[in-house]
Structures are given as C-alpha cells and as structure tokens.
Amino acid sequence: MIPTKTQVIGAAVAICLLALVPATAGAGAGRGGSAPTATAAVSKKPVKRKVAVENYYYGPAKETIAKGSTLTWVWPVDGADSHDVVLGKGPKGVKKFQSDIATAAYTYKHTFTVPGKYHIICSLHDEMTMDVIVR
Numbered sequence: 338m339i340p341t342k343t344q345v346i347g348a349a350v351a352i353c354l355l356a357l358v359p360a361t362a363g364a365g366a367g368r369g370g371s372a373p374t375a376t377a378a379v380s381k382k383p384v385k386r387k388v389a390v391e392n393y394y395y396g397p398a399k400e401t402i403a404k405g406s407t408l409t410w411v412w413p414v415d416g417a418d419s420h421d422v423v424l425g426k427g428p429k430g431v432k433k434f435q436s437d438i439a440t441a442a443y444t445y446k447h448t449f450t451v452p453g454k455y456h457i458i459c460s461l462h463d464e465m466t467m468d469v470i471v472r
C-alpha cells in the first residue's frame with residue numbers, strides 16, 4: 338500500500354519527536370544539579386573563578402580565561418574522597434604545578450600567566466580531568 342501524504346508527514350513528525358526526547362532528557366542529567374555553564378563572551382580582562390573539586394570531576398570541566406586570571410579549586414566541606422589538582426600538560430616552558438592531596442575544606446589557587454591549553458588532572462583518578470584555555 339502506498340502511504341498517503343498525511344501518513345508520511347505523521348511519520349516524519351513522530352521521528353522528529355523521538356529524536357528530541359533523548360536530547361532533552363540528557364541535557365539536565367549531566368552534572369548532578371550543578372549550575373549550567375553559560376558560555377558568555379570570554380573577558381579580555383583577568384578574572385577570578387572558582388572550580389569545584391567534586392568526587393571524580395571538576396566543575397566546570399572546561400574554563401576559558403584571559404591571561405593573568407586566577408582559578409581557585411574548592412574542595413567541599415564534607416568531601417568524601419581525596420583529590421588533587423595537577424598540571425598534566427601545559428604550554429611550553431610552563432612549570433608543573435600541583436596542589437596537595439586533600440579530602441575536604443581545602444582550596445588551591447593558581448594564576449595563569451602564559452596563554453595556551455592546560456590539561457589538569459587528579460593524580461588519583463584518571464577520569465578526573467579539566468581543560469583550561471588561557472587567551
């Protein structure tokens with residue numbers, strides 16, 4: 338049987354709706370309720386930002402900041418597992434930096450003076466990484 342125009346359109350709409358469902362459902366589920374990372378235009382001025390050190394992830398996992406900006410990693414007051422902040426790979430000539438290994442109520446600060454891409458890792462958890470782009 339040849340499908341009528343209405344049936345074809347109906348099927349197309351149904352497919353579109355199906356395609357939308359996982360996208361919408363996935364959007365909010367990602368980070369366990371942390372604030373959405375609105376990507377505003379990157380300020381050319383140095384900024385001071387905080388990064389949450391959570392169990393097995395940094396929030397946010399990506400930061401784009403101007404040269405001279407400072408990131409402060411903040412461990413939760415009631416932290417459960419131990420983590421650190423280590424420069425895995427950075428621009429040429431940048432010295433390695435790393436925090437202590439801490440569990441709770443700890444902060445670590447670093448000011449980025451050299452533009453480039455910084456890959457930050459937790460030395461205890463391979464899956465725990467973040468990227469910092471310095472412009």
Ligand SMILES: [Cu+2]
Pocket residue numbers: 393419420421459460461462465
């Ligand atoms: Cu960790």
